[in-house]
Amino acid sequence: NEKPAHQISLTKLFAISRSEITVAQFREFIESSHYKTQAEQINSSNIFDLGSGKLVAKEGVNWRHNHIGDLTGENFPVVHISFEDAMAYVQWLSKKTNKTYRLPSESEWEFALRANSESIYPWGKKLLDVKQGNLSGTADKMPNNRKWGNAIPNYVDGYWGLAPVKQYTAEGLGTFDMQGNVAEWVADCWHDNYRRAPANGEAWINPGCTQRVVRGSSWLSASDQSRSSFRSSSKSTTSNSLIGFRVVRQL
Numbered sequence: 001n002e003k004p005a006h007q008i009s010l011t012k013l014f015a016i017s018r019s020e021i022t023v024a025q026f027r028e029f030i031e032s033s034h035y036k037t038q039a040e041q042i043n044s045s046n047i048f049d050l051g052s053g054k055l056v057a058k059e060g061v062n063w064r065h066n067h068i069g070d071l072t073g074e075n076f077p078v079v080h081i082s083f084e085d086a087m088a089y090v091q092w093l094s095k096k097t098n099k100t101y102r103l104p105s106e107s108e109w110e111f112a113l114r115a116n117s118e119s120i121y122p123w124g125k126k127l128l129d130v131k132q133g134n135l136s137g138t139a140d141k142m143p144n145n146r147k148w149g150n151a152i153p154n155y156v157d158g159y160w161g162l163a164p165v166k167q168y169t170a171e172g173l174g175t176f177d178m179q180g181n182v183a184e185w186v187a188d189c190w191h192d193n194y195r196r197a198p199a200n201g202e203a204w205i206n207p208g209c210t211q212r213v214v215r216g217s218s219w220l221s222a223s224d225q226s227r228s229s230f231r232s233s234s235k236s237t238t239s240n241s242l243i244g245f246r247v248v249r250q251l
Contacts, residue, residue, distance in 0.1 A: 002229045006194050008107045010201035013251035016104060016112050019165035019176045020077035020184065020244045021089065026063055027074070029089050032096070037063055038082045039239045045080040046240035048161065048220070050144050055240055067161045067219065067241035075164040077182045077244040083212045083236035086185045086245040093247065100250040103187040105203035106231065108248060109215045113179065114228050115172020122171065122179045127152060127223050132168040133180035134159050136222045150222045161219050162241070175246075179226065180217050182244035188213040190233035210236055218242040 029035065039045040045061040047069040048054075058069045063080050066072035086103060093101040104112070119125045123132075136148050137155030157180070158167070166176045178184075189209035191197070198204050211233045217225045220242055224230065234243065 001192055002194075002231060004194055006197060006199070008111075008199060008201050010107065010111060012201070014104070014108060015249045015251060016108065016173075016175065017246040017248075018170075018174060020182055020246045022074065022165055023063065023072055023076050023078045024074035026078040026081070026089065029092050030063070033088075033092050035085075035088055035092070037080070037085045037239070038237055039063065039080045039085075048241050050142060050146065053146055053149075055242070069241075072162070073164060076162055077165055077177070079162070079182055079241050079244050080239045081185075081244060082239045083185050083234075085239070089245075090247055101247050102250065103185060103203075103245060104248040105201055106186050106188045106213055106215060107198075107201040109178075109184065109186050110228065111201070112173055112175055113171070113216065117172065117228070120227055120229075122226075122228050127226070128154075130155060130226070133157060133217075133226075134163045134168070134177065134219045135180045135217060135226055136220055148222070150224075152222055152226075159219065163219065178216055180221065181219055183214050183216045183218045183221070183225075183232070183242055185243060185245040186213050186215050212236045214243055 039062040044057050044059050046055045047058045048067050049056045061069045063078050090101045136151045138151040139156030140160040142160050187203035189206045190211035214232045214234050
């Protein structure tokens with residue numbers, strides 16, 4: 001689903017938020033708009049269960065909670081957010097600021113992550129060259145001493161789960177946490193490959209689509225998901241402890 005390799009010419013200037021949207025930023029939206037996220041509406045979201053090592057549904061979990069369902073800090077990336085919730089946030093932010101905010105397209109997101117790099121990983125050609133980023137490493141210890149199954153060998157980043165934003169050195173274009181911490185919603189509908197993808201970098205959207213693209217790695221990610229080209233799909237109503245989002249402002 002990452003092929004064929006294709007040429008993209010970005011035709012519109014944009015600014016991308018340096019970090020993922022935080023709990024504090026999302027709280028401002030909630031308090032201003034009185035919006036109810038989808039996790040709040042169904043009174044449940046998927047958390048990481050330390051006992052089983054799997055994502056499981058837990059009642060009462062929403063944007064106020066972290067990866068294991070505990071109340072989270074204001075400077076952590078907001079999670080338990082569906083695509084629909086992220087869209088509601090950018091619409092509110094656009095109206096509040098009188099500027100055009102939106103989710104990044106897949107092409108814009110990968111352009112920002114790569115920062116002119118053509119290597120397999122954002123940091124270089126080899127997996128073991130990773131120096132930073134909240135990823136799954138064999139030296140990261142869970143509270144119950146469970147070991148990761150597919151972790152990066154001998155890698156440690158200081159957090160076994162979610163980390164506050166901007167804990168690591170900035171990436172090539174000045175962003176933080178595009179590699180690791182949380183995977184991120186982008187604007188595109190899911191397509192099984194890039195055949196007939198837009199060449200101008202705009203989001204590839206089919207009206208009424210229910211599957212959306214998620215880009216990037218998370219705190220639970222190891223080797224395969226850490227590649228710059230990695231992409232996955234999820235229902236637009238999905239919420240869990242792995243996916244957050246950042247925004248783009250049209251210039």
